[in-house]
Amino acid sequence: MEADARTLTPTERANHRTVAEIYSALNAGDLQAFAERLAPDISWTVVPGAPTGGTYHGPGEVLEKAMGPIAVDWADFGLTPFELTPVGDKLFVVGEYRGVHRVSGKATALRFVHVWHLQDGKAQRFETVFDTHTQWRATQ
Numbered sequence: 001m002e003a004d005a006r007t008l009t010p011t012e013r014a015n016h017r018t019v020a021e022i023y024s025a026l027n028a029g030d031l032q033a034f035a036e037r038l039a040p041d042i043s044w045t046v047v048p049g050a051p052t053g054g055t056y057h058g059p060g061e062v063l064e065k066a067m068g069p070i071a072v073d074w075a076d077f078g079l080t081p082f083e084l085t086p087v088g089d090k091l092f093v094v095g096e097y098r099g100v101h102r103v104s105g106k107a108t109a110l111r112f113v114h115v116w117h118l119q120d121g122k123a124q125r126f127e128t129v130f131d132t133h134t135q136w137r138a139t140q
Contacts, residue, residue, distance in 0.1 A: 008086060009088075011088070011089065012086035012087070012088070012091075013086075014118075014121055015086050015089065015090075015091050015116070015118045016084055016086045016091065018037055018118060018121055018122070018123070019081075019084060019091050019093065019116050019118070019123070020081075020084065021033070021037060022034055022037050022123065023079060023081050023095075025037070026079060027078055027079065031063060031067070034067075035059040035062075035063060037121075037122060037123055038059045038062065038122060038123050039119070039122040039123060039124045040058060040059070041057065041058060041124075042057070042058060042059060042062065042122075042123055042124060042125065042126065043055060043056075043057055043124070043125045043126070044056045044057070044061075044062045044066055044125075044126045045125075045126065045127040045128070046066055046128055047127075047128060047129050047130060047132060049132035050130070050132050050135065051069060051073065051135075052065065052066050052069050052070070053132075070099075072102075073101065073102055073103075073139075074099035074100065074101060074102065075099060075100045075101075075102050076098075076099055076100050077097070077098070077099035078097075078098055078099065079095055079096065079097050079098075079112070080095050080096045080098070081093045081094075081095040081114075082094050082095050082096065083095075089117060089118055089119060090115065090116065090117055090118075091115075091116040091118065092113065092114070092115055092116075093112075093113070093114040093115075093116070094111070094112070094113055095111070095112050095114070096109050096110065096111055096112065097109070097110045097112055097130065098110070101138045101139050103139065104138060104139055104140060106137075106138040106139075106140075107138070108134060108135065108137070108138035110130045110131050110134050110135055111130065111131065112128055112129065112130040113128070113129045113130070114126065114127070114128050114129075115127045115129075
């Protein structure tokens with residue numbers, strides 16, 4: 001579900017476009033395009049209880065510690081944003097992660113909520129919340 005562009009401010013439209021480009025880059029495996037949309041001092045938080053749970057700083061640490069393990073542990077990993085809702089300098093996303101755990105061979109789908117904070121066309125802060133128990137069950 002997309003935001004109605006007629007009711008968005010110019011900042012909200014720009015933020016919507018940036019975050020949509022981030023998801024497109026991730027799904028295409030284009031980590032350079034993904035990293036280019038992150039601020040140099042981004043703060044990236046993954047929900048506690050997830051294998052990559054914690055807060056990471058800077059695009060390099062995000063790629064190495066938050067994104068890298070996903071590629072190692074999951075095949076056919078993808079994310080689908082269902083709803084992008086810009087509100088000022090923030091953007092809220094409801095969507096789904098999906099993939100097949102490389103060791104267990106089990107497929108899973110997890111609903112997520114992402115909260116993006118953007119400034120000057122770059123993601124400054126990010127937080128993901130999702131069902132870590134469902135993720136864990138897929139690894140068993």
